[in-house]
Amino acid sequence: MFRNKDRYLSFLLVLPSILAILIFVYGFIAWSVRVSLSKWKGLTPDYTFAKLDNYIQLFQDPRFHLDIRNTVIFTVVFVFGCIILGFFMAVMLDQGLKGEGFFRTLFLFPMAISFIVTGVVWRWLMNPATGDRTSGFNLLFSSLGLDFLVNRWHTTPTWGIAAIALAAIWQMSGYTMALYLAGLRSIPQELKEAARIDGANELQIYQHIVLPILMPVSLSALIILGHISLKVFDLIIAVAGKQYPLDVPAIYMWQSTFDGLFYARGAAIGILLLISVAVLIIPYMRYTLKSEAPQ
Amino acid sequence: MSEKPRSYKSQKNFSSFLVNGVLILICLVWIVPTLGVLITSFRNSEQIYKSGWWTIFPHKGYIKTGEITLAADTDPNAPITIEGFTASFDEWRNGVVLPDGRQLTWVGNKRSRLIHIEENRWQWFETDLTLQNYKDTLTGKPITYTDASGNTITRQGNNLGGAFINSIAVAVPSTIIPILIAAFAAYGFAWMNFPGRKLLFTLVVALLVVPLQLALVPILRDYTRLGLNGTYLAMWLAHTGFGLPLAIYLLFNYIGTLPRDILESAFIDGASHFTIFQKLILPLSIPALASFAIFQFLWVWNDYLVALVFLGDKNRVVTSALAAMVGEKGQDWHLLTSGAFISMLLPLAVFFALQRFFVRGLMAGSVKG
Numbered sequence: 001m002f003r004n005k006d007r008y009l010s011f012l013l014v015l016p017s018i019l020a021i022l023i024f025v026y027g028f029i030a031w032s033v034r035v036s037l038s039k040w041k042g043l044t045p046d047y048t049f050a051k052l053d054n055y056i057q058l059f060q061d062p063r064f065h066l067d068i069r070n071t072v073i074f075t076v077v078f079v080f081g082c083i084i085l086g087f088f089m090a091v092m093l094d095q096g097l098k099g100e101g102f103f104r105t106l107f108l109f110p111m112a113i114s115f116i117v118t119g120v121v122w123r124w125l126m127n128p129a130t131g132d133r134t135s136g137f138n139l140l141f142s143s144l145g146l147d148f149l150v151n152r153w154h155t156t157p158t159w160g161i162a163a164i165a166l167a168a169i170w171q172m173s174g175y176t177m178a179l180y181l182a183g184l185r186s187i188p189q190e191l192k193e194a195a196r197i198d199g200a201n202e203l204q205i206y207q208h209i210v211l212p213i214l215m216p217v218s219l220s221a222l223i224i225l226g227h228i229s230l231k232v233f234d235l236i237i238a239v240a241g242k243q244y245p246l247d248v249p250a251i252y253m254w255q256s257t258f259d260g261l262f263y264a265r266g267a268a269i270g271i272l273l274l275i276s277v278a279v280l281i282i283p284y285m286r287y288t289l290k291s292e293a294p295q
Numbered sequence: 296m297s298e299k300p301r302s303y304k305s306q307k308n309f310s311s312f313l314v315n316g317v318l319i320l321i322c323l324v325w326i327v328p329t330l331g332v333l334i335t336s337f338r339n340s341e342q343i344y345k346s347g348w349w350t351i352f353p354h355k356g357y358i359k360t361g362e363i364t365l366a367a368d369t370d371p372n373a374p375i376t377i378e379g380f381t382a383s384f385d386e387w388r389n390g391v392v393l394p395d396g397r398q399l400t401w402v403g404n405k406r407s408r409l410i411h412i413e414e415n416r417w418q419w420f421e422t423d424l425t426l427q428n429y430k431d432t433l434t435g436k437p438i439t440y441t442d443a444s445g446n447t448i449t450r451q452g453n454n455l456g457g458a459f460i461n462s463i464a465v466a467v468p469s470t471i472i473p474i475l476i477a478a479f480a481a482y483g484f485a486w487m488n489f490p491g492r493k494l495l496f497t498l499v500v501a502l503l504v505v506p507l508q509l510a511l512v513p514i515l516r517d518y519t520r521l522g523l524n525g526t527y528l529a530m531w532l533a534h535t536g537f538g539l540p541l542a543i544y545l546l547f548n549y550i551g552t553l554p555r556d557i558l559e560s561a562f563i564d565g566a567s568h569f570t571i572f573q574k575l576i577l578p579l580s581i582p583a584l585a586s587f588a589i590f591q592f593l594w595v596w597n598d599y600l601v602a603l604v605f606l607g608d609k610n611r612v613v614t615s616a617l618a619a620m621v622g623e624k625g626q627d628w629h630l631l632t633s634g635a636f637i638s639m640l641l642p643l644a645v646f647f648a649l650q651r652f653f654v655r656g657l658m659a660g661s662v663k664g
Contacts, residue, residue, distance in 0.1 A: 011483075014495065016476050017476055017499065017543055020476070021499055021502055023536075028513040032512070089318075089321065092317060095310075095311060097315060099315075099318075105647070106322050108654070109643065111646075112593060113639045114642070115597070115599070116618055120631050120632075121332050123631070124628055124631065127626075127628075133344060135347075135628055139347045170325070170328065174325075231506050231508070233600060234614075237618060238618060250508060263512065267509075267512070277505075281503075282501070285501065285503070
């Protein structure tokens with residue numbers, strides 16, 4: 001059906017995108033790799049080859065250790081919070097209730113808001129100030145007489161980052177719910193009916209039929225949420241600003257590059273981020289491309 | 296259904312009752328942060344610290360019924376006797392409940408010598424709401440307000456009004472340009488055969504996973520060389536670059552599923568590629584185009600990092616203006632809450648109006664940037 005001159009035309013159609021992407025992204029990855037292996041500090045570029053020194057220094061840097069620790073805590077709380085909450089929301093919505101559309105909309109709407117706005121909202125909710133300046137949850141808890149619930153939120157030593165994960169859960173568990181709901185809807189009713197006839201109770205049906213079928217959905221959720229938490233930046237800035245106890249790789253990278261002009265170190269953190277995201281996503285992309293791409 | 300035993304049915308009723316209850320509970324938890332912010336943004340700055348936002352709803356609480364001005368020679372550092380009751384300044388300041396149920400509270404600093412009399416009564420909805428916070432947030436001129444300790448403060452406004460317009464100026468072209476480029480590319484990928492098509496497509500899609508932090512410094516250097524920093528054009532180009540992979544991926548998946556016969560019969564009738572693209576592909580792809588447009592628009596609107604790097608303090612967009620406000624006025628909740636609400640206004644409107652497309656775009660774009 002296609003003539004030979006179509007080849008040139010089709011190539012022309014694709015060319016602008018390819019060029020934009022080659023320059024914008026692949027060129028810059030290569031550039032970042034080069035900088036991360038250099039000695040560049042300060043305003044003037046210095047591409048002197050420094051082997052893996054920047055990476056080695058990072059892995060000996062106590063601040064980077066803290067970043068990894070914070071990222072792990074944030075990821076665990078955020079990812080599992082979203083998955084557990086999202087799954088239960090989806091199961092409940094799947095019962096065929098009347099107000100399903102309403103509930104779904106309500107759970108999903110935080111997705112439309114920026115992390116900065118979510119951060120400001122939760123900064124107010126989790127305000128650790130005391131006395132006259134108490135606000136948000138602490139004021140609510142103390143006026144309900146639930147003083148034991150009053151706490152310091154993100155200013156809690158060591159575990160403060162988990163409080164920020166709560167805000168992220170609020171924003172993203174609706175999305176996880178949408179993923180699971182689509183999965184639940186694709187399970188044939190007959191399967192559950194058959195198990196019911198064989199005498200299985202609801203719990204057993206979920207344990208032995210629904211959960212195993214939803215395994216790929218859980219995997220997608222794990223990967224998508226995990227890659228969000230690796231790159232978390234805006235949310236922490238909005239809730240707490242750039243504070244050492246709540247430092248994460250993206251903030252360290254920002255401060256190295258733009259505040260401190262340690263370009264080489266910033267690039268090294270960037271490359272490490274890229275590698276960790278790629279390890280998560282590439283197998284996932286391969287899988288979805290295979291199952292979705294038109295034949 | 297009628298053959299099923301009765302107990303099964305009533306058990307079903309009970310469980311659906313339970314499910315509804317739990318859902319409503321979660322809904323409350325979900326809505327409280329936004330509702331609290333919305334209400335707080337309409338209350339005046341002093342009120343916010345005196346009582347929680349829920350006090351605008353009917354409740355039983357202390358309400359001011361009168362006031363006493365103490366004699367000018369009253370020593371606030373010694374125990375003070377009012378209406379036959381003696382207490383220290385700090386105790387008066389926290390409020391003292393008299394045996395008849397009235398509460399007396401010292402208002403302001405030690406020099407004010409002003410006592411409010413309050414009685415515990417049922418109260419209807421609070422009507423003392425104001426639009427002043429929104430005016431103060433939107434303007435870039437100096438603003439004056441009263442803080443928690445009763446001091447009058449004058450500060451520079453954060454000009455969220457201007458930022459709102461900047462955000463639109465950034466987001467609209469940043470949505471349209473990638474659509475135009477990507478629709479052609481997706482057509483090329485989906486409907487034509489040329490060597491290396493598969494490899495190129497994989498290269499494009501793999502880019503979805505690159506954290507955009509990596510590209511910031513090199514683009515910034517190029518922009519500085521070209522004198523583009525702080526301009527809208529810089530933002531449009533950057534967002535086009537970051538948005539393209541997703542746009543191509545989404546449109547390709549959609550265009551690839553269009554029935555091939557329609558296009559082939561159009562070809563046989565002598566239509567050119569351009570005619571097919573314009574008359575068939577574009578109209579048929581509207582759902583995919585809409586999904587991407589909504590996703591990209593919200594993404595650009597909600598972006599902070601790219602705006603921070605390329606626009607800096609010039610032409611601030613809503614996210615960076617709000618972040619700057621957090622930095623300067625971190626405890627002025629009346630301003631922060633109204634600022635937050637202004638920033639979420641447009642995304643929420645888009646979300647509620649176009650939810651169906653939104654969810655589809657969301658599912659596809661989940662790994663972006």
